[in-house]
Amino acid sequence: MKRILTIQDISCFGKCSLTVALPLLSSMGIETVILPSAVLSTHTLFKGFTWKDLSDQLKPITDHWKQEGITFDAIYTGYLGTEEEIDTVINIIETFRNENTLVFVDPAMGDNGKLYPAFNEHYAKKNADLCAVADIADPNITEAAYLTGLPYKETYSEEYVKELLLALAKIGTKTPILTGVSLTDGKTGAMGYNAEKKEFFHYQNDRVPKAYHGTGDIFSSVLAGAFVLGIDRTNALKVAADYTALTIAETLKDPKNPWYGVNFEATIPWLVEELKKLK
């Protein structure tokens, strides 16, 4: 069985970060080791959330794992918290990485042209150091603009998407993948760039007309899991994008659909079946 380490916060309530990554990766048949970067009462779109930074725990926990000889096939990072924490996480990656380890970075820090409430531009720039050591990084357009210093655009052409991808590759990411890319009306998806082979690739599906919090984490978890399972990049993008779209559609069907996240629990059986076809 493959083993992945995922480093991100626990938002106790709110269906994002570790509370979606752990169940999704486990249901994909991957042993999932978690390293919580912080504990919050809810995600930061709720008012009055509590936040306990766990930066000082990362080193002692990972030192213990090292002593135990624990290794990982992949390391997947998500929402972190502070600039110092990003440095600690880079150290952890360097300590545990070997030539076969997949390093997947989701530089979760903003959306729709804005940073999440807990972050500023300096933190955003610092994330470029983490993306520099990534095999794969999957920012959305907002995050890519902050990472690269290129302007954020609401409406854009394929050229702009490619420009962002090339700038991300320049930072050092081997295969940047931009999420939330819409190249045709009514469609959305992702476009990637393999810097070594100089190849662009993309997948688009029908846009479900509602934005939900936590869908970036769902997409990243399934995408990271698919790569860990050795699924090729086209099918990895397809399963992650289709699962996310299906989950949003399923959530909209629920008369009591939660504003703060999606009903990913209801669509896990689809994901499990789909993976059987791809493995």
Ligand code: PXL
């Ligand atoms: O879904 C990204 C995310 C993760 N963790 C926390 C967040 C957010 C987005 O706002 O607030 C704590």
